[in-house]
Amino acid sequence: QVQLVESGGGLVQPGGSLRLSCAASGFTFSSYTMSWDRQAPGKERELVAAITSAGGSTNYADSVKGRFTISMDNTKRTLFLQMNSLKPEDTAVYYCNAIRVIGYDHNDYWGPGTQVTVSE
Numbered sequence: 001q002v003q004l005v006e007s008g009g010g011l012v013q014p015g016g017s018l019r020l021s022c023a024a025s026g027f028t029f030s031s032y033t034m035s036w037d038r039q040a041p042g043k044e045r046e047l048v049a050a051i052t053s054a055g056g057s058t059n060y061a062d063s064v065k066g067r068f069t070i071s072m073d074n075t076k077r078t079l080f081l082q083m084n085s086l087k088p089e090d091t092a093v094y095y096c097n098a099i100r101v102i103g104y105d106h107n108d109y110w111g112p113g114t115q116v117t118v119s120e
Contacts, residue, residue, distance in 0.1 A: 002026035002109050004096045009114030016086050016118070022079040022096030022111055029077040032100045032107075036070060036081045038092035038116075045095070049081060053100075063089075086118045 008020040020036065035050035049060045049070035058070055069082040079096055096111040 002098075004098060004109055004111035006094065006096050006111045006114040009094060009116045011117045011119065012086055013120060014087060014118055017082070017084045018086065018116060020081040020083065020094055020096075020114060020116075024077045024079065024096075024098060027098065027107070027109065029072075029098075030074045032098040034070075034072055034079045035097045035099070036079070036094055037097055038090075038094045039113075040089075040092040043092075048094070051079070083116070086116075088118045090116060091118050092116060 003025045005023045006020060008018060010018065012018055031053050033050060033052050036048045037045050038048050039045040047061060048064055049058065049068055051058045051070045051072055060068060067083065067085045071080045072078065083090065093113040093115050095113045098109045100107045
């Protein structure tokens with residue numbers, strides 16, 4: 001059974017930091033592209049950061065470049081998102097995603113999300 005479970009969200013003041021974690025099970029973690037996405041109230045879900053299988057390369061939304069860092073620990077099957085210099089506009093539910101497409105075989109998994117609130 002595939003499971004992605006996010007943790008580490010919470011309330012933080014502007015300028016603060018949080019580290020999100022996503023524990024994965026039930027699939028071959030190291031062969032998937034992993035990402036963090038977020039959805040703010042009234043807005044569409046957007047990609048925040050992604051890392052290719054086995055940590056080969058990363059990419060970030062322009063809005064978080066220089067502030068957020070995505071990483072993965074294949075031995076612990078865990079994805080991380082270090083978020084620094086947080087802004088109120090970073091407030092959203094953050095989701096962990098795992099995706100792999102091989103030919104016509106498409107696997108796409110999501111966690112339930114963790115709330116991040118940046119406010120005074």
